Amino acid sequence: MNLINKERVIIAGGGASGLVAAITAARRGFEVLILEKQDRVGKKILATGNGRCNYTNINISGYNFYGKNREIIENVVKEFPPERIVGFFKELGIQEYIDNTGKIYPNSLQSSSILDVLRLECRYLGVKEICTSEVKEIIKKNDSFIIKTTDKTYTCDKVIAAFGGRASPQLCSSGSGYPILESLGHSVNHIFPGLVQLKLDSNYLKRISGIKVEGNITAYSDGTEIKKDSGEILFTNYGISGPPILQLSRHCVDSIEKNRDVVISLDIFPKYEKNELFALIENRFVKMKYKTIRESFIGLIHKTLVDVVLMEAGIKDKDLPGTKFRTKEIYRIVNVLKDWKFKVLGPYYWEHAQVTAGGIDTRDIHPSTMESKLIKGLYIIGEIMDVDGDCGGYNLHWAWSTGYAAGRSL
Ligand SMILES: Cc1cc2nc3c(=O)[nH]c(=O)nc-3n(C[C@H](O)[C@H](O)[C@H](O)COP(=O)(O)OP(=O)(O)OC[C@H]3O[C@@H](n4cnc5c(N)ncnc54)[C@H](O)[C@@H]3O)c2cc1C
Structure with missing residues (x-):
C-alpha cells in the first residue's frame, strides 16, 4: 500500500x-x-x-x-x-x-x-x-x-x-x-558492554597470551551457574576472548556490576570424561616412561600451556618422569584441564564491545x-x-x- x-x-x-x-x-x-x-x-x-x-x-x-x-x-x-x-x-x-x-x-x-x-x-x-x-x-x-x-x-x-x-x-x-x-x-x-572480551585475574596471562583452545566454558556468579557455551577460546594478555566468551560476557558483566563474585571454568578436554582423561594421561606416562612429565604432555596440549597447567595443578618438579606421579596428582592435572577456574575482573573496553x-x-x-x-x-x-x-x-x-x-x- x-x-x-x-x-x-x-x-x-x-x-x-x-x-x-x-x-x-x-x-x-x-x-x-x-x-x-x-x-x-x-x-x-x-x-x-x-x-x-x-x-x-x-x-x-x-x-x-x-x-x-x-x-x-x-x-x-x-x-x-x-x-x-x-x-x-x-x-x-x-x-x-x-x-x-x-x-x-x-x-x-x-x-x-x-x-x-x-x-x-x-x-x-x-x-x-x-x-x-x-x-x-x-x-x-x-x-x-x-x-x-x-x-x-x-x-x-x-x-x-x-x-x-x-x-x-x-x-x-x-x-x-x-x-x-x-x-x-x-x-x-x-x-x-555486552558481547565483549573479559578481563581475568591470573598470573599466567602473559605466558599463554595468543593460545587458542577448543572447549566448554561455564560462568558462575556467587557459585551458581549462570551460562554455558562452547567453541574456540583465545587467551590474551588481559584475559580471554573468542565467540563463547562474547556469548557469556553480558551475563558475567551483569553479575559483576551487581557486586557478585564471577568465575569462569574452562573444560579444554570436552570430549573426555574425567576418568577417561585420567586413563589417557596415566597411559601416556606409562608408555613414555623415559620422558619427563613436561615432555609427556607434548602433543596432547599446546606446548606453552604445559608448564602453566602443571603449575596450576601444583606439580613443582616438571623434570621428573611422569611415572613418579601418583593418582591424586594426575587427578589434579585432570581437574585443571576439565575445570580450570579463573576469576573474572570485568569487561574489556567499550571499544571492543559489540553491543550495549x-x-x-x-x-x-x-x-x-x-x-x-x-x-x-x-x-x-x-x-x-x-x-x-x-x-x-x-x-x-x-x-x-x-x-x-x-x-x-x-
Ligand atoms: C564490530 C561489530 C560487529 C558486529 N557484528 C554483528 C553481526 O555480525 N551481527 C549482528 O546481529 N550484530 C552485530 N553487531 C551489533 C550491531 O552492529 C548493532 O547492534 C546494530 O548496528 C545496532 O543498530 P542501531 O541502528 O541501533 O545502531 P548503529 O548501527 O550503531 O547506528 C547508530 C547511528 O547513529 C549515529 N548517531 C549516533 N549519535 C548520533 C547523533 N547524536 N546525531 C546523529 N547521528 C548519531 C551513529 O553515527 C550511527 O551511524 C556488531 C557490532 C560491532 C561493533
Whole structure:
C-alpha cells in the first residue's frame, strides 16, 4: 500500500535501524530525512560479522534477547521471524547464505552488500541524508518537533530516535542519544558492554597470551551457574576472548556490576570424561616412561600451556618422569584441564564491545509500534533500547525489526 503523506519524518542516526526505518517510512509516502553524525551512513554495518554481516539467524526466539521488559522482546520476535527479515533483504537483492550454525549472511559474504542495497533503496525512495550532522537536542513543540544539530535547526512532524548504543564508539556510537531521550522524560536502565572480551585475574596471562583452545566454558556468579557455551577460546594478555566468551560476557558483566563474585571454568578436554582423561594421561606416562612429565604432555596440549597447567595443578618438579606421579596428582592435572577456574575482573573496553546491554527503559515504548508512550510522535528503535541479543545475528535482527516496526507505524 502506497500512502501519499506529506508528513515529514526525521531519523536521528543513519545506522542499521535508522536505514530500515527510513525505507519503510518512505515507502508509505512520508518525506524522510536522516541526520547522521558521521561522514556517511551505516558505517558500523561494514564492520559486522567480521566484514561479512551476519544479519539474522534461522533460530530466533525471545531467549536470545535480554532486557528488563520481556513484553516488547516477545512481541518483536513474534512479529519479525527471521524469514521476514530475509524476505525484506531479498526484495532489495540480498540472496541469503545460511551457515551450518544457522547464522545468515549475504551470499556475497560482504557486509558492504547490505549497506549498498539499503543506501540504494533510500536513494530510489528519495530519502534525504545529511551527514556530519550531530543531533544535540529534540524538543517537542505542540504537534511538531524541533531538532537541533551542531549547526542547524530542523522541524518535523515525527522523529525516530535511532542513535545506537555505546558499544564500539570508534564506529560511531558514542552514547549521545541517552541524554537526549532522558531530557524528553525517558529513563535509562544501567548500561554496560555486552558481547565483549573479559578481563581475568591470573598470573599466567602473559605466558599463554595468543593460545587458542577448543572447549566448554561455564560462568558462575556467587557459585551458581549462570551460562554455558562452547567453541574456540583465545587467551590474551588481559584475559580471554573468542565467540563463547562474547556469548557469556553480558551475563558475567551483569553479575559483576551487581557486586557478585564471577568465575569462569574452562573444560579444554570436552570430549573426555574425567576418568577417561585420567586413563589417557596415566597411559601416556606409562608408555613414555623415559620422558619427563613436561615432555609427556607434548602433543596432547599446546606446548606453552604445559608448564602453566602443571603449575596450576601444583606439580613443582616438571623434570621428573611422569611415572613418579601418583593418582591424586594426575587427578589434579585432570581437574585443571576439565575445570580450570579463573576469576573474572570485568569487561574489556567499550571499544571492543559489540553491543550495549541496558538502555532506554522499554516499558515506556509501545511494544509493536516503538512509539514513545511519553511523547507522541517520537519513536525509539535499535540498540539504544534496553534490549541486547546473543552473538549470531540477533542484534542486527533487533535493529532491522524495530526499524521496520516504527517506519510502518508512523
Ligand atoms: C564490530 C561489530 C560487529 C558486529 N557484528 C554483528 C553481526 O555480525 N551481527 C549482528 O546481529 N550484530 C552485530 N553487531 C551489533 C550491531 O552492529 C548493532 O547492534 C546494530 O548496528 C545496532 O543498530 P542501531 O541502528 O541501533 O545502531 P548503529 O548501527 O550503531 O547506528 C547508530 C547511528 O547513529 C549515529 N548517531 C549516533 N549519535 C548520533 C547523533 N547524536 N546525531 C546523529 N547521528 C548519531 C551513529 O553515527 C550511527 O551511524 C556488531 C557490532 C560491532 C561493533
